[in-house]
Amino acid sequence: MQRRTVGEQTDLPHFSPEQARGFKPIFSFLNDKDLDILYLIFVSQKKQKDVQKILGRTQSSLAYDIKRIRRRLKFITYLHSVFDIFLNFLRQEKTREIFTSEELSILTLMFYTSSFTLTARVLNTSQVRVRHSYTKCLRRMEENAADAVEKKNKGEADAKEEVEYWWAVYEIFQIIRSNLNIVRRVYKGSSRKRRRKK
Secondary structure (H helix, E strand, O other): OOOOOHHHOOOOOOOOHHHHHHOHHHHOOOOHHHHHHHHHHHHOOOOHHHHHHHHOOOHHHHHHHHHHHHHHHHHHHHHHHOHHHHHHHHHHHHHHOOOOHHHHHHHHHHHHHOOHHHHHHHHOOOHHHHHHHHHHHHHHHHHHHHHHHHHHHOOOOOHHHHHHHHHHHHHHHHHHHOOOOOOOOOOOOOHHHHHHHO
């Protein structure tokens, strides 16, 4: 009896075409390479050896990508579940002015990309500047949460909501910080790059 390969294991999640359409906002985070694998393995339910032939891949590299995509989808699903908290944060902070417009841009791009490199590229600045600003923002969130806890302990009205708000926001951006480059990756020699060079 032949041993099943990763792509043929029954514990792999599968999506119907209808479910895949429903997950379109999540899948839009993925690059073309990951989307090809996702649709072939997780939607079309093709065997790994068939996908190897279609994409011209080795078994080991495809198995690695399948494992990585599963981790990426899990993280993107988490981001999708906290999207309302993120939007509420952006709405509130535009009027509070706790963060500068540049810092809010960095936080927004980091939410969508989890990449200092891509965020710096979009904002036309250095990766070092982005990393430094992001760390400062995390520190400020933590300080605001600590201040809200102090107010709550003093019995101030609405302090409980402030504590919950700041810890929820801090948790999101701390989790992103712990999962850098998991959402969006740019591959060297991608088809888009090649087309631009022509």
